[in-house]
Amino acid sequence: MSEKRKKRLIGKGVVVSTQLKKVATGIHGLDTVLNGGLPAGRATLLCGGPGTGKSVLALEFLYRGALMGEPGIFITFEEGADVVRQNAATLGWDLAALERSGKLFIFEASLNRESVNTGDFDLSGLLSIIAGKSRRMKAQRLVLDALDVLLRVYRDPYREQDELYALHDWLSNLGVASIITAKMYENGHSTGHATGHYEFLHYVADCVINLEQRVQDRVTTRLLLVIKYRGSDFVRNETPFIIIDDGVKFTPLSSISLNFSPQPGTVSIGHAGMDAIMGGPLRRGSCIIVSGSAGAGKTTIACSFSRAACAHKERVLFVSFEESAASLIDCMLSPGIDLRPAVKSGGLKILSFLPESAGANVALYRILQAIDEFKPDHLVIDAVTSSLRMGAEHTAFDFAIRLVSFCKEMGITALLTAQLEGLGVADISGLNISSLADTVLALRYIDVGGEMNRMLLVIKARGRRHSNQYREFIITSQGVGIADVYVGEGGVLTGSARQEQEMKEHIAVSRRRRTIKETEAVLAVKKAVRKASDKALEAEILKKEFELETLNAEESLHLSGRETRAVLRGRELVRGPRKVKQPPAPAKKGGLQP
Secondary structure, eight states: OOHHHHHHHHHTTOOOOOOOOEEOOOOBTHHHHTTSSEETTSEEEEEEOTTSOHHHHHHHHHHHHHHTTOOEEEEESSSOHHHHHHHHHTTTOOHHHHHHTTSEEEEEOOOOTTOOOOSOOOSHHHHHHHHHHHHHHTOOEEEEETHHHHGGGOOOHHHHHHHHHHHHHHHHHHTSEEEEEEEBOTTSOBSSSTTOTTTTHHHHSSEEEEEEEEEETTEEEEEEEEEEETTOOOOOSOEEEEEETTEEEEOOGGGOOSOOOOOSSEEOOSOHHHHHHTTSSEETTOEEEEEESTTSSHHHHHHHHHHHHHHTTOOEEEEESSSOHHHHHHHTTTTTOOOHHHHHHTSEEEEEOOGGGSOHHHHHHHHHHHHHHHOOSEEEEETGGGGGGGSOHHHHHHHHHHHHHHHHHHTOEEEEEEEOSSSSOSSSSSSSOGGGOSEEEEEEEEEETTEEEEEEEEEEETTSOOOOSOEEEEEETTEEEEOOOOEETTEEOOHHHHHHHHHHHHHHHHHHHHHHHHHHHHHHHHHHHHHHHHHHHHHHHHHHHHHHHHHHHHHHHHHHHHHHHHHHHHHHHHHOOOOOOOOOOOOOTTSOOO
């Protein structure tokens, strides 16, 4: 809606909804949690216990703003300005350069511990100094770090409240986006006297954010929770975050929608037989889970998939939680899977680290950072169940959900291996994430005749007509393989029983082929004899036909002669007998004839 239309509607007394103006924090993922950023021209209360990251987050708010051209002022009541600069340098932030350029000002307002409170002390003088500096810098952001330390000088709680109300009004009139940090008890109350009388700060602030550092199963997790945000929606669940590399990093699950678009094309899992039983090659951008117990062949399938993808000039990021890159490459030479050419060509990148070395959020960030830098077509996680060693079960589940959802949103094919306990397939994924997968392959062992053989079953393959039969999964020096299905009285035959069945079938096939050849030879002889007999009979038939034809001709002549003679006899009867002219008498010898 245009501004002119808004003014006309307002002039007519119509209530027009407007969106709250916000300031982008520039912190990785935080603006998503806050649905756009912090409220512009208003105060935000950031509270938490020790080590939760209050000061770092507030300082990064100023640092990122300064880099975007929005000057800011950092007022510290607890640490010295040099300490703030040194702490920032560990994250790669050069605050001194920003100070020289006039984009940042650090004001050290900590009180001397030996000072004695005499007279009627208030904040008016401090606020006047800050206001003047803000006007000269044209500051747009402000941080009051550890305000609770300053307010300790007050002994009267009512006086404290009056000063805080005055501070809130002053910040509102100043018109900058501001953050106030304060300590908080474990029970959620701000620090102060035993009664926790700073609780009213939660009511006067326009946005209240709590930070918490939670230790569970010996793993530390930092969490952010937005308590309230006037005039704006926000992520209402706890959001984990980390402080690493160059600052604070959030990976909110709510930033990932379910608007996953299907990717064109398919990709082979690395074996034509496995593609066939899955109903065809894998869809790009889908999620595949290969689950099974130790030694079932999960990593071998994952490496076979990676090699096949790299052979088609596609990029694969392989994250190994189980072994180093060198060990993985060396072990895969045994089943005939050489990953060295793919690594050398740059198509395959192996990222390996122990899950215990970092929490789930750090591990997730490292993977997402590697994806952003490497830009792979496919992602392999071996094994995703190792995230259970990063924290509690729900933490591992959250790690897998975020990772799979991110890959689907980015159109990256994700192949996850899952380590299961036991030899069966009672648990498909180990993390209850099988519903997220488009294809699930289950590997299991079967004990037959004193042998342990591998079996493979396609649990599901969305949109595909996949096989519902167990197949024997074989790992040889030439790679992975799928054996034909042999069903006996006791079920599917594997191992030695399958080999024995194959030998029996080979013998039966050979015998059958030999019988076929013998039968064909006998039949050929009989056909030849019949052909010769047919020729002799045909000659005899031709002879008889000729004789018959001759006899018929003679009979025809005979009948024709009879008819002729009959006609002639009829004529003689009509005319009478014919006179026969006598021949002249012969002349006598020696005399004249009369």
